[in-house]
Amino acid sequence: MNRYERGDREYQGLMGGAPDQDLAAVRQRSPQLYDALIEGGFGGTLAHPELSRTDRELATVAMLSALGGAEPQLASHIRGALRQGITPTELRALAEHVSLYAGFPRALNALAVIDQVLTETGEPRPATLRRVRLADHETLVAAYGDSGPAVLLVHALGLDWRMWEPVMATLAEAGRRVFAYDLRGHGWATGSPNPFGMADTAADLVGVLDAVGVDRAHVVGLSYGGGVAQTAAVTHPERFASLALLATTDHPFDAFESRARAAEDSGMAAQVVPSLTRWFTAEALAVNGPGVRYARERVLRGNPADWAAAWRAFAGVDVQGRLAGLDKPTLVLAGERDASTTPAIMSTIADRIPGSRYQELPGTPHMQTLEQPELVAAALNDFLPAAS
Template identity: 30%
Template sequence: MKIALLPAADIHWREDGDPDGTPVVFANSLGTDFRLWDKVIDLLPETGFRLIRFDKRGHGLSSCPSGPFSMDDLAMDAENLLDHLQIGSCIFVGLSIGGMIGQLLAHRQPDRIKGLVLSNTGSKMGEAAMWQDRISQIRAGGIESLADAILDRWFSADFRQTAECLAWRHMLVRTPVEGYIGCCQAIAGTDLTDSTSGLGLPVLGIGGSEDLASPPAMVRATADLVTGSRYVEISGAGHLPCVEKPDVFAGHLMTFLKEDLHV
């Protein structure tokens, strides 16, 4: 296991693939750790790409600084990790809050982010009042009290009947409460519409047809903010298509890397 001792948080990270390849950095969703990407990583080439994953603050094995968090805090953690790993430029793949981190990072450091995959995310995700309601429910009853409702938004009905879905439930409810709430606060306070509209880099939007957390129309509208972007929709998948349809997700990612970024 690898821990980067960064200025504001200790970030757990992992590297796979080719250490001399093009860096591709993956950022996961609220309530998950970097194992979110396991199936996709296994499907990517062993050469040509340096594949970096990390647990954002308050998740997985990363530390949980006292909150509330802002999206600037989360983007700064990502910047500091890239500095720590001496990555001057990379392709960034973000899902849900990970996609928001990617959008802000690309705005703050346009020379560093060469391409951006926005999976199941938005420039603005929900209203502040909705997130405050969720925070209040979690403070009263823990993440367990909302777990089944969250899984309904995460996964298609068919996937929710599988044994694997139970493992994702366990991951969700074991997320540190203050880490989960801190990231809810970051999302609640974020609207990236203006800054994302000003991006000038290749962007691929990926939606899931069964996603109730970030509906396909939201993902498409976010991708459409960037001139020249593309959008694809994965049929039969919910909020985490890299889990439900990893082969389809990996195929879209490789097409983007080869045809849009020429790597």
């Protein structure tokens, strides 16, 4: 393979289209410049394997944003970045980063181009964000949708509200008001008072509902968030219109305390491998897609004291058998490949809740929304009511 052929191949790998079609105008104006671009650029530097295609597109978008005056090229590379698996959230964060090092005018211009490309490709606008003061700390509430039944999403331990981002817009588009918030000790609420118990997390959930003006919500909790949701359903059933339990437990596991001590003794970097291999399939870890990248970064940036406090709170979950009289529509959603809260564990939870619906998602591990968001969204769309 000569450099021209390598450049043609690399252009298609990075940008998706055929260069002789995408760059036809350049080739017509200057065949020499076209050849230099394909042979020297895409067939040379850009074909080198030291930087991945994802890293190269992220770097290119950053440099073109900082440079300014290259909006057509910036738009092309934003499309290339999306093709390489860079998410709209990461692109918007990149514009924020540019504002610190190249100034707000460059960042605002880049953000306008990012927004234009995302609109063209059908990506939803970002969630609206609101800071909310609870009893003893401040948290962040994200929202999609202006009308319809209220849905409150409760995230897993070690993550934040963004673990729900892959499904929020889809749920809202069907005619719902969809909210997600940062649990104490997570995300915006990092460093909130600890130790605490599951009763405190349940009170926080009710406080969030009060803050957003919702009397009764359809509450969805995943993993630790499922423990929080179940605790709140036991103590405040009047605030629930329905309950969806994803990849969770109604009783503590012996491993919870050891996970708390592991962070205190070894720090957060040592928690990445045991956490991610418990949360994702080997295939997802190999691909290193957006969900895996997000989860890894959340664990690495976590506060050991908050991590330990959350695991110890979860070790006090006490809801087994106490939802039998809830009398609310309940969905129990298991992942076929969940090695943590297995289908056997989840089906037993469903057995303990009369009238609940049990469903198993094929090929799905513990972090359902981060690896199989389409399946989760479809299951929740089928379960949750929406505005007619």
